Amino acid sequence: MANIRDIAKYADVSVTTVSRVLNEHPYVSKEKRERVRRAMAELGYLRNQQALTLSTGRTQRFVVVLPYLDHPYYGLFVNGLAKAALQRDYRLVMWQTEYQLDQERQALDLLKHREVDGAILLSHTMTFDEMETYRQFGPIAVATVGAPQTISSVHVDHYTAFVAGLRVLAQAGYAEIGIVLSRQDSPSSIARQQAYFDEVELARERWVWTGYLTSEDGIGLADSFLRQQERPRALFFSSDYVALGFLGELRRRGVSIPDEIAILGFDGHPIGQAFGLSTMHSPNEDIGRTLFDVTFEEMNGAASVTNSLTVTYLPGTTL
Amino acid sequence: MANIRDIAKYADVSVTTVSRVLNEHPYVSKEKRERVRRAMAELGYLRNQQALTLSTGRTQRFVVVLPYLDHPYYGLFVNGLAKAALQRDYRLVMWQTEYQLDQERQALDLLKHREVDGAILLSHTMTFDEMETYRQFGPIAVATVGAPQTISSVHVDHYTAFVAGLRVLAQAGYAEIGIVLSRQDSPSSIARQQAYFDEVELARERWVWTGYLTSEDGIGLADSFLRQQERPRALFFSSDYVALGFLGELRRRGVSIPDEIAILGFDGHPIGQAFGLSTMHSPNEDIGRTLFDVTFEEMNGAASVTNSLTVTYLPGTTL
DNA sequence: ACTTGCTCTGAAACGCGTTTCAGACTGTAC
DNA sequence: GTACAGTCTGAAACGCGTTTCAGAGCAAGT
Incomplete structure (x- = not known):
């Protein structure tokens, strides 16, 4: 050579x-x-790119941290990231954490050891305090709300977004509303519950379902939901996939939608359209793209930024 | 520092x-x-990892090439890859090609420039002849069939797999069968068509639909399908997502499944279960895991291998 | 007493592209 | 005729961890 x-x-x-x-x-x-x-x-x-990297101190890589590489929820974020990275001739090192704190730490260690120029966290269980200790080693951007000054953030505010969805339901005439969330204690779940209890007059503790992440979880919900005595008239899901699983299972059981139960999803993933799912569209691809750009700019000396995007109602036939 | x-x-x-x-x-x-x-x-x-990399000549990275990062079809492959990579303390650089040949070349150029230790191609439009010119720079493994000696391959043989699916349909009593494929000229589509014409007595040119990649494409198919005069009694899809889009749209239009039209998918992605999709399960996560291992071993001097896996029928309610 | 074989140590070279600095040269301006 | 600016060139240092090689010290084996 x-x-x-x-x-x-x-x-x-x-x-x-x-x-x-x-x-x-x-x-x-x-x-x-x-x-x-x-x-x-x-x-x-x-x-030899390795020599170049050592010499210049630039790796031309960012690490992208997310719980599951194959969870479709992150697909659009990643897509946006990939497109932006291509434009700048950057590579993305994908890091799957499965919500394990030590995996997040390992990902950020790449920053410490100069294996990447920056880190983009689509999800994190780490506290912002701990995250800030890594900040000195390179720019960090998150797709979540509540980041401190030094850490860039591009996100939808889940409280506001959930309020928006609940109002769509209210306007459609639904008063008895339940919500189906992902991980119990995640910041976004907490914000969503807050929005629910603040916004919905008939809100009830037992109409809050947590721990629903995948379409299979949505199927599983059907059974326990139908068995419940006093049921809400509408369900607001924090994920289209869970909503789709639930929707599919109910349709199969011959439950009429939205007559017996109305369904509102959250994401606006294309597959939802196939089933006429009404949903709140979240601009995840834009978020991905912006996250990359923000991190890139920050590497070149720009200040960290906070960027809050809004969701829009995407009508279907389940409402 | x-x-x-x-x-x-x-x-x-x-x-x-x-x-x-x-x-x-x-x-x-x-x-x-x-x-x-x-x-x-x-x-x-x-x-400093960069210095270590330059010194040892090992990057601890593989590039993973696939057409779309957010296509759920590749999710399980990637998941398998990620798990294997974690075990070996390797990083995955994801490279989205959008089926562009020059993007594939760029990805393999990483190998040339020592930016990665090896390459794993989940999909490729490049000829194997061209691919072999990169072989001297590091191990290459593909998830497709027909690779030459020097390039490792872990795959399902789509001809055999499609024959298996067609026999499932035949055994269920369907003789008039149509097939819905992805890209027209991809090697896998060609193999599948071959299987179709070899295996199905009543095979017809106009019962072969090509160019269907996403669930939206599946929705779109519903209309043109229903308008057709002489329709097959069963459709075999090369992707669960397309099948799901089609299924969802038909159910919404009140078409009775499988009475009017039977549907068989291909993948066995969990979301299919939500809708009772009958499908041929392909061990994609295993393939991902094995692709990593094979590439890793090859880097350490092992010979390239060819590994053909089989699909199994996963019953649902659409057949 | 003498070889053999560990254990421990460090100088120097290596991997390889970039950057700094000093110097030579040519051309233009005054 | 002298300055100054711009063009062109290369030696050496730099980024930083690893590896090779040579050598010293010490214990066990014959």
């Missing part, structure tokens, strides 16, 4: 000159530039 | 000794080991 010194020798110039040709520095005579070019072609020179 | 030389000076030992402590080499006296440990703690030493 020819390196820059071999090329220099072969073309009878200094390594500096070769480096200049590589980087298209103007101060190289036509003749030497040509000689170097030819030498590179003849020896099959390939620039 | 303290480096290894700073530590050496502070602990009054050579850099070699520091390196030995870092790598837990036994030939270091207790006393010096202790001094080095203390120096590292006091100066807050953090090993």
Whole structure:
């Protein structure tokens, strides 16, 4: 494998000159530039990215932290991230945490050890206090609310977003509303419950279901829901996938939707449309794109930012 | 940022000794080991991964190439890859190609430039001949069939798999069968068509639909399908997502399934169960895991392998 | 007493591209 | 004729951890 010194020798110039040709520095005579070019072609020179990385201190990589790589909820975020990364010639190292704190720490250790230039957390269980201890090693951006000054944030405010969804339900004439959330104690679940109790007059503790993450969980909910005595007339899900599982199972059992139970999802993932799911659309792809850009800019000296986006109602036939 | 030389000076030992402590080499006296440990703690030493990478020539990274990061079809592969990577302390650089040949080339260029140790292609449009030109730069593994000797392959054979699915349909009593495929000219689509015409007596050209990738495509199919004069009695989809979109749309229109039209999917993705989709289960997570392992072993000198896995019928209510 | 074989240590080279700095040279301006 | 600015060039240092090699010290084996 020819390196820059071999090329220099072969073309009878200094390594500096070769480096200049590589980087298209103007101060190289036509003749030497040509000689170097030819030498590179003849020896099959390939620039060693590792050496470049060590030398410049830039890895051209960000680590992207998320609980599950294969959870469709994160798909659109990741898509936005990937598109932005491509534009800047950056690579994304994906890090699956399965909600394990130590996995999050390992991901941020990449930052410490200069394996990546920055970190983008689509989800985190770590406290912001701990997260800030990593800030000195590179820019960090999160897709969640409540980040401190030093940490960039691009997110939808789940309280506001949930209020918006609950009002859509209210306007459609539903007063008895239940909500189906993901992890019990996640910040977003807490915010959503808060919104529920603040906004819905007939809100009830037992109409709050937590621990529903996947479409299978949604199927599972059908049974326990139908067995319940006093049921809400509408269910607001924090995820389209859970809503879809529930919807599919109910339709299969011949339950009429929305006559017996109305369903509102949250995400606006394309697959929901296939089933006519009414949902609150969250601009996740934009968030992904912006998260990348923000992190990139911050690496180049820009200040950290907080960017709150809003959700919109995407009508279907389940409401 | 303290480096290894700073530590050496502070602990009054050579850099070699520091390196030995870092790598837990036994030939270091207790006393010096202790001094080095203390120096590292006091100066807050953090090993620079970039330097290590340049020095050892190992990046601890593989690039994973796939058309869309957010296509749920690849989710289970990626999940398997991620789990295997975690075990070996490897990172995955995800590369989205959108089926663009030049994106595939860019991904493999990472290999050329020593930015990754190996490449795993879940999908590719590149010919194997071209792919082989990259082989000299590191191990390559694909999830597709037909790879040459030098390139590892872990896959389901789509011809065999499709024959299996078609026989499931035949055994269930369906003779008039149509198939719905993804990209027209992809090797897997070609193999599937071959299987169709070889296996199904009543196979017809116009019962082959191509270009269906997403659940939305499945919705779109419903209309043109229902308008067709002579319809097959069963549809075999090459993707659960397309099948689900189609299924959802038909159910919404009140078409009785499987009485009017039977549906068989392909993948066995969990979300299919929510809707009772009958499907051929493909062990994609295993494939992902094995792809990683194979690439890893090959990097350590093992020979390339070809590993063909089989699909199994996963009953639902749509058949 | 003498070889053999560990254990321990560190100087120097290595991987490889970039950057700094000093110097030479040419051309233009005054 | 002298300055100054711009062009071109290369030696050396830099980023930083690993590896090779040579050598010293010491104990066990014959």
